Amino acid sequence: MMSYDEYLDAVVKELQKIVPEKEYKLEVIAGEKQITTRGIRLSNMPVALDLERAYEYYRWSGRSIHDTAVELNEGHLEITQKILKMIKDLKIDDIPQLVRFKVFSEHTFMPNKNNLITKDFLDLKVGLLISIDDNSGFMVSEALCEMFKLDPEKLFYQAYINNAKLIAHASTMFDQLNEACHFSDDEIDMLSDATLMYVKTTNNRVLGATAILYTDWMKLFADTIGDDFYIIPSSVHELILISARYVNDEDAFLKMIKEVNTNQVAPDEILSYSLYKYHRVSDCVEIAKEGLA
Numbered sequence: 001m002m003s004y005d006e007y008l009d010a011v012v013k014e015l016q017k018i019v020p021e022k023e024y025k026l027e028v029i030a031g032e033k034q035i036t037t038r039g040i041r042l043s044n045m046p047v048a049l050d051l052e053r054a055y056e057y058y059r060w061s062g063r064s065i066h067d068t069a070v071e072l073n074e075g076h077l078e079i080t081q082k083i084l085k086m087i088k089d090l091k092i093d094d095i096p097q098l099v100r101f102k103v104f105s106e107h108t109f110m111p112n113k114n115n116l117i118t119k120d121f122l123d124l125k126v127g128l129l130i131s132i133d134d135n136s137g138f139m140v141s142e143a144l145c146e147m148f149k150l151d152p153e154k155l156f157y158q159a160y161i162n163n164a165k166l167i168a169h170a171s172t173m174f175d176q177l178n179e180a181c182h183f184s185d186d187e188i189d190m191l192s193d194a195t196l197m198y199v200k201t202t203n204n205r206v207l208g209a210t211a212i213l214y215t216d217w218m219k220l221f222a223d224t225i226g227d228d229f230y231i232i233p234s235s236v237h238e239l240i241l242i243s244a245r246y247v248n249d250e251d252a253f254l255k256m257i258k259e260v261n262t263n264q265v266a267p268d269e270i271l272s273y274s275l276y277k278y279h280r281v282s283d284c285v286e287i288a289k290e291g292l293a
Contacts, residue, residue, distance in 0.1 A: 007055050007065075008035065014069035022076070035072070086132055092148050095130060099159045100166065101210040102129045102139065104236055107293050109267035115141045117152045121213060122287050123274055128155050129207070160213075167211050170198040170221055170241060196246055200231075201238040208238040209271050215283055222280040230288060231276035232257060235269045250275055250289045257291055 002010060008026055012035055015024035027036050035051065054068050104110060105124050117140050118125045128140035138144075145152055198221075201208025211217065212231060222229060225243050232240035232253065247253065253275050261270050273291030278284070 001059065004052075004055050007058060008051065010065045011035065011051075011054075011069055011072070014065050015073060018066075018069060019073050022073070082136070083138060086136060086138065087144075090130065090148075092150075095148065095150065095155070096158045097162070098130050098132065098137075099140070099155050100129050100131050100163045100207070101159050101213065102127045102207050102236065103209045103212060103271065105270075105272045107261075107270050107273060108236065109270070110139075112141065115143070117142060117145060117155070119156065122276070122285070123290065124212070124272060126156075126210075126213065128152070128159055163210050164214060166202040166204075167214060167217060168201055168203045168205075168208070170200045170217075172198055196242060197232075198241040199234075199238055200241055205237060207236055209233065209236050211239055212276065212285065215278070215285060218278045218285065219280070219283055222278060228277060228279050231278065231285065233271035233274065233276070234260075235265050236271050237269065244277070254289055254291045258293070261293070 012024055012026045015022070015035070025036060054063075057063050058065075058068065103121070103124050103126055104113075110116075116125075116127050118127045120126075129137050130140060131137040140150070140152075140155060144150070145155075200211045200217075202210070218229075221241065228244040230242050230244060230247050230250075230253065232242065234240045254273070257273055257275065261273060273293050275288045275291065276285055277288035279286070
């Protein structure tokens with residue numbers, strides 16, 4: 001019986017044998033071995049096989065390496081065709097209504113990240129996303145702008161307008177958890193600290209970290225709580241807010257951010273390792289303390 005690492009090696013070799021032109025290989029990403037093809041992680045694709053589950057299935061059923069490789073390749077082909085169809089069906093007049101922001105950093109795993117159209121914001125990057133629906137879309141690259149003769153500056157302006165409409169009101173972390181779990185009275189007492197933190201995201205809870213680009217809601221929130229506040233980069237999908245009066249040790253929060261990114265956040269959803277802060281008087285957000293991966 002092969003170990004997990006041996007299993008991955010065998011699957012990659014089989015992929016290389018049946019479709020050598022796709023350049024499948026094994027890479028270490030964020031400390032984990034991943035099967036990739038030209039920078040795209042197979043385990044990051046909606047139609048792809050979960051590799052750990054595939055290994056468990058192999059262990060108890062003896063499923064062949066060849067069958068696993070075939071399914072992985074078919075999954076990659078399906079998602080590739082879906083993306084190509086989206087681009088083919090895209091009408092240039094629709095792009096201004098579909099473009100929005102995605103905020104990420106050097107720590108966010110993204111294929112072909114260096115070829116994207118971006119702007120700098122603090123220690124983050126602001127990219128442009130053509131959003132087809134809640135689950136489908138693609139980033140705007142230099143090649144895409146050339147293909148459709150798009151003006152990046154006009155796209156950033158339109159994305160700023162579109163994205164602002166997606167930002168949801170901040171709610172307490174307790175409310176978010178209780179909505180999902182429906183706590184008992186005893187559990188509510190144990191979770192009193194969760195009322196001190198707020199979650200900021202979008203209406204559909206996708207790419208909610210883009211809220212960091214807008215200070216209008218920050219001013220209103222700071223006036224409501226009567227204080228400056230810290231911004232914790234939970235993921236590319238949400239920000240965690242906490243009043244400055246409750247933060248006595250910034251280093252402790254940096255440590256928490258690093259632990260969460262390392263153990264709980266997927267590599268392609270990591271936003272940042274830094275801690276941010278909004279100041280009411282100057283109406284600006286800044287890096288309170290820079291973190292390291």
